[in-house]
Structure formats: C-alpha cells, structure tokens
Amino acid sequence: MAISFMTALDKAALQLYHYVAIVIAGMGLFTDAYSLFSIVPVTYLIGRIYYNPDDGKPGTVPIALRAAVVASALAGTVIGQLLFGFLGDRLGRKKVFGTTLLIIVLSSFNCGFSIGRTANYVIVSLCFFRFFLGVGIGGDYPLSAIIMSEFANTERRGALVAGVFSMQGFGILFSALVTMIICHVFEVVQPSGKDPIFPHPPPSADLAWRLILMIGTIPAVLTFYSRMAMPETPRYTALVEGDMERAIVEARRVLEIDTDLLSDVEDHGANMMPPPDQYSFFSKKFFKRHGSDLAACAISWFLLDVVFYSTTLFQSWIYKSVLKPPEHVNVFTEAFNLAKFQAVFSIAAIIPGYFAAIMTIDRVGRREIQMIGFLIMAIVLFCMVLSYNAMVENNRIHFPYLIMYALIFFFANFGPNTTTFVLPAELFPARFRTTCHGIAGAAGKVGAIIGSIGLLWSSETGLDDQNDRVPGSGMKYILIGLTAICFVGVVHTFSFTPRSTVAVPLEEHED
Numbered sequence: 001m002a003i004s005f006m007t008a009l010d011k012a013a014l015q016l017y018h019y020v021a022i023v024i025a026g027m028g029l030f031t032d033a034y035s036l037f038s039i040v041p042v043t044y045l046i047g048r049i050y051y052n053p054d055d056g057k058p059g060t061v062p063i064a065l066r067a068a069v070v071a072s073a074l075a076g077t078v079i080g081q082l083l084f085g086f087l088g089d090r091l092g093r094k095k096v097f098g099t100t101l102l103i104i105v106l107s108s109f110n111c112g113f114s115i116g117r118t119a120n121y122v123i124v125s126l127c128f129f130r131f132f133l134g135v136g137i138g139g140d141y142p143l144s145a146i147i148m149s150e151f152a153n154t155e156r157r158g159a160l161v162a163g164v165f166s167m168q169g170f171g172i173l174f175s176a177l178v179t180m181i182i183c184h185v186f187e188v189v190q191p192s193g194k195d196p197i198f199p200h201p202p203p204s205a206d207l208a209w210r211l212i213l214m215i216g217t218i219p220a221v222l223t224f225y226s227r228m229a230m231p232e233t234p235r236y237t238a239l240v241e242g243d244m245e246r247a248i249v250e251a252r253r254v255l256e257i258d259t260d261l262l263s264d265v266e267d268h269g270a271n272m273m274p275p276p277d278q279y280s281f282f283s284k285k286f287f288k289r290h291g292s293d294l295a296a297c298a299i300s301w302f303l304l305d306v307v308f309y310s311t312t313l314f315q316s317w318i319y320k321s322v323l324k325p326p327e328h329v330n331v332f333t334e335a336f337n338l339a340k341f342q343a344v345f346s347i348a349a350i351i352p353g354y355f356a357a358i359m360t361i362d363r364v365g366r367r368e369i370q371m372i373g374f375l376i377m378a379i380v381l382f383c384m385v386l387s388y389n390a391m392v393e394n395n396r397i398h399f400p401y402l403i404m405y406a407l408i409f410f411f412a413n414f415g416p417n418t419t420t421f422v423l424p425a426e427l428f429p430a431r432f433r434t435t436c437h438g439i440a441g442a443a444g445k446v447g448a449i450i451g452s453i454g455l456l457w458s459s460e461t462g463l464d465d466q467n468d469r470v471p472g473s474g475m476k477y478i479l480i481g482l483t484a485i486c487f488v489g490v491v492h493t494f495s496f497t498p499r500s501t502v503a504v505p506l507e508e509h510e511d
Contacts, residue, residue, distance in 0.1 A: 158502065
C-alpha cells in the first residue's frame with residue numbers, strides 16, 4: 001500500500017507547484033548569496049568611511065577584521081546546518097523551515113545597524129549579526145534541499161533540487177544590481193566631490209552600505225507567508241510520522257496525483273505506515289549501511305569548498321587589475337564598479353553554470369558531472385599556475401586569465417558545487433535525511449573556513465614588492481595546492497561517490 005503512494009509521487013508530472021517550491025525553498029540560499037557578495041563592496045565602503053589613513057589615501061578594512069567578518073558568518077553556518085539538520089528530522093521540515101527564514105530576515109536586516117559609529121563598533125556589530133545570519137542560512141541548506149527532494153518526482157528530482165540551489169546565482173546578481181542602484185542614486189543626489197582622492201566620504205556613504213545590506217531581506221520577506229503555508233512533505237508525514245492518510249491529503253493540496261495509484265490505500269483505509277527498522281543514528285547499523293555515503297558526501301563538499309572559497313582570495317587582485325585604482329575614484333564609484341564587475345561575472349559564468357547543471361544532472365548523472373567539474377577546475381587551475389609568472393612580470397592580470405578564473409566558477413557550479421548539495425538529499429532514509437545533509441554541509445563550511453580564512457596569510461605576504469595590484473609568489477603556491485585538491489576530488493568522486501541516483505526512488509534508501 002505504501003508503494004502505491006510513493007510511486008504516485010515519483011510519477012507525478014512536473015507541475016506549477018514544483019516551480020513555486022523552487023522559489024520558496026531557494027529564498028534562503030538567495031539571501032545567502034546576496035549577503036556573501038554584497039559584503040565585498042560594503043567592506044570597501046566601510047574601509048573608506050572608518051579607516052582613513054593619515055597619508056590621504058583611501059582607507060581599507062584591515063585584513064584581520066575582514067577575516068573576522070567572513071569567519072563569523074561561516075561559523076554560524078556550520079552551527080545552523082548541524083542544529084537545524086537535526087531538528088528537521090526530529091520536529092519535521094515544515095516546523096523549523098519558517099524559523100530559519102525568520103532568523104535570516106532579522107539578522108540580515110540588523111546587519112545594517114551598529115551599536116555605535118566608530119570603526120570597532122561597526123565591525124563588532126556586523127560580525128555579531130552575521131553570525132546569526134549564518135545560523136539561519138546554515139539551517140536553510142538541509143531543509144530546502146530535502147523539502148524539494150521529497151516533493152519531487154524521480155525523473156526531474158536532480159534538476160528541481162539543483163534549481164533551488166541555483167537561486168544563489170540570482171542572489172548574487174540581485175546584490176550587484178542593488179549596490180549599483182544605491183551607489184548611483186547617492187552619488188547623483190549628494191555628489192562626493194570631484195577630487196580623485198576623497199579621504200573623507202560624505203555622511204550619506206554611511207547610510208548607503210546599511211541600505212545595501214537591509215534591502216537584501218525584501219525578497220525573503222515576500223516569501224515568508226508562502227513558506228509558512230507549505231504543507232509538511234508527504235514523505236516525512238508518511239515515512240517518519242507514519243500517517244499515510246494525512247500524507248495523501250496534504251500532498252493533494254499542492255500536487256495533482258494519479259488517484260488510480262492511491263485507490264488501494266484509500267479503499268482499505270490504510271492510514272499508518274509499517275515502521276522501518278528502528279536503529280538510531282549513532283548505531284553500528286547506521287554506519288554500516290550509510291556511513292560510507294555520508295563520508296563521501298562530506299569529504300566531497302569539504303574539498304569543493306576549500307577550492308571554491310580559496311579562489312575568492314584572488315578576487316581582490318582581479319578587482320585591482322580590471323578596475324580603476326581607488327585613489328582615482330570617489331567612494332560611490334568604487335563600490336559601483338565592484339558591483340558592476342560582480343553583475344557581469346554572475347551573468348557570464350555563475351548563473352550559466354547553474355543552468356548547465358540543471359540541464360544535465362538527470363541525464364548525465366550526479367557522479368559524472370561532479371567528476372567533470374573537479375577535473376576541468378583542476379586543469380584550469382593548472383593552466384593558471386603555468387601562466388602565473390607571465391602575468392606577474394607584466395604587472396597586470398590579462399583577459400585570458402579572467403576567462404580562466406570565470407571557467408573555475410562555471411564548472412564548479414556545473415559540477416561539485418551543485419552535486420554536493422543534491423546528493424545528500426537523496427542517499428539517506430527520511431528519518432535521517434536532514435541530519436545527514438546538515439553534517440555534509442557543515443563539513444563543507446569547515447573547508448570554506450580553511451579556504452577563505454586559513455589561507456588569508458597569502459593576502460598579507462603574497463603582494464608583489466614592486467606592485468601591490470598583483471599578487472606575489474604566495475598566491476602561486478596556493479593555486480598549486482588548489483589544483484592538487486581538485487585532482488583529489490576527481491579520485492574521491494570516482495572511488496566513493498555512489499554510481500547513480502538518477503531516477504532512483506528515495507525509498508530505495510529506507511531500511
């Protein structure tokens with residue numbers, strides 16, 4: 001009897017609610033990406049407002065404080081993934097899904113406030129609220145993936161879960177557009193002066209960065225009611241709570257399901273599921289049956305995020321090479337140019353990478369595109385190493401180097417950045433699903449901390465002695481290390497990632 005209902009869900013046609021669920025479930029990830037990329041021009045604004053040196057040059061936030069701003073959000077994300085992953089299995093996806101969005105909205109909005117208007121107060125306040133923003137975002141990772149996975153049909157499940165993750169690309173683009181609009185409006189309404197070196201920005205600049213951070217909450221607020229109105233996933237209701245009758249009723253609220261496949265359930269009044277083998281998460285039986293899959297997902301995500309977040313170290317020199325020097329532009333123009341570069345980058349590389357994953361993940365396979373992504377990232381990084389000395393000798397980053405940099409992000413999003421999000425949503429029993437996804441995601445964010453914080457020494461010691469607009473030898477060794485990590489990712493994926501979850505019912509993993 002249970003098979004009939006699950007088969008009906010698996011065979012349900014792709015319909016409007018699946019697309020609506022992508023937007024609702026993906027809004028936390030949208031806000032995550034907005035926060036991650038908007039903080040770049042925001043820190044440039046804060047640097048010029050609060051850290052003006054005595055030599056008259058535009059100020060910058062010290063590297064240790066930039067690291068703290070990044071680390072606070074990532075640390076919160078680790079905690080959120082573990083905490084809400086656990087709660088999602090214990091209390092239900094729906095009951096905690098609204099809580100994570102509420103935390104995201106309140107924390108993101110409060111990032112625009114500070115308890116004082118001195119540099120230290122601003123940074124401390126920003127770190128404090130970004131930590132809780134990370135907690136909410138971390139909780140949204142496992143919940144959004146599993147909710148979409150448990151509503152999806154087998155044929156397009158990978159594409160639907162990848163579609164949720166692709167909302168990050170639109171969050172990046174939205175953050176760039178908001179930053180550009182705000183900076184342009186503030187410059188037109190209250191020009192900061194024509195002096196190319198403007199060590200003391202106008203007071204309006206302090207309002208501009210706060211508005212940039214606060215506006216990022218608007219899309220999430222608009223979907224809050226829809227998220228709260230979502231029914232519990234039918235698979236959680238049927239398989240974890242054991243209430244088949246309610247699962248059918250709630251599924252019919254939002255999905256058109258073949259009633260012929262449900263007739264045997266309804267005719268016999270079967271409203272309870274037979275309980276599965278009730279072993280605990282920390283039991284030997286769990287680790288024997290699912291431990292290798294959990295380790296494979298966690299390690300892949302860890303390797304990916306070390307590379308993915310480490311490559312952001314190179315962004316500061318990318319910006320310095322392609323944009324005008326900060327001493328030649330005012331505060332609003334500098335932030336505007338940074339955001340414009342991000343917008344072009346997202347349209348040219350980031351969003352296309354997500355769409356390539358959506359189009360191929362259910363045809364080529366998760367394992368296959370993860371290997372392809374890691375392999376091409378390794379090849380591109382190796383090419384960057386080979387051409388590195390020529391770039392430094394010419395004291396600028398050439399256009400082919402920018403193309404290679406864009407290819408890294410394209411194939412990361414096409415491959416492991418998407419598949420590490422999808423696979424943990426498919427490989428585990430319903431009663432452990434969000435817990436396992438949260439653990440795998442937390443391992444990834446530990447890699448992110450190593451990538452973006454543990455390697456920041458290269459930003460201090462890696463500058464070229466003659467020209468601080470290009471990196472020195474330290475970054476070359478980082479690129480060599482990242483190349484090796486990508487090759488390890490290829491071998492690990494080939495050796496340990498399950499061969500196929502394409503068109504495989506989630507109930508195959510119920511044991």
